[in-house]
Amino acid sequence: MNHLGITLVSVAFWVFIAVVAVAGMIQDYRKRQLALEPLRTAIEHGQQLTPEILAKLFGQEERGEALDPKLLRVGGIITCASGIGVALLAPFVALVFPPYHWIVLGVGVVAVCVGVGLMWRRRACGRESRPLRERVGRRG
Secondary structure, eight states: OHHHHHHHHHHHHHHHHHHHHHHHHHHHHHHHHHHHHHHHHHHHTTOOOOHHHHHHHHSOOOOOSOOOHHHHHHHHHHHHHHHHHHHHHHHHHHHHOGGGHHHHHHHHHHHHHHHHHHHHHHHHHHHHHSOHHHHHOOOO
16 A cells, blocks of 8 residues: 555656646747747738848847856755755665665765766866867967
């Protein structure tokens, strides 16, 4: 009977993930449809479409700002701390559900790895923002 509750929670989690993913796809589809509506209206009324208008309608949104390395560092620190906290939870889970403490420990390790990856990316962003001469260094 104890396994039934864990199974229901697992199924509910994956159903939630699927619903969120499908909702995101539907929202993207509707957003594209709304963006194409003025184009259809313009074609129906015989207006000329310039390449600038088409590029604006079909192009991706351009981000003017670069990725802030400070935000990556903060995200990495928070993710690592969360992973360590989840990993420290594993011995307490072992007291209640002994077979599942390895899963909890594994989730904590994965979170720490993601945090380290974010901080590693932060260092790469810092290197990319420096001029090429500083990145390569002076060779004699």
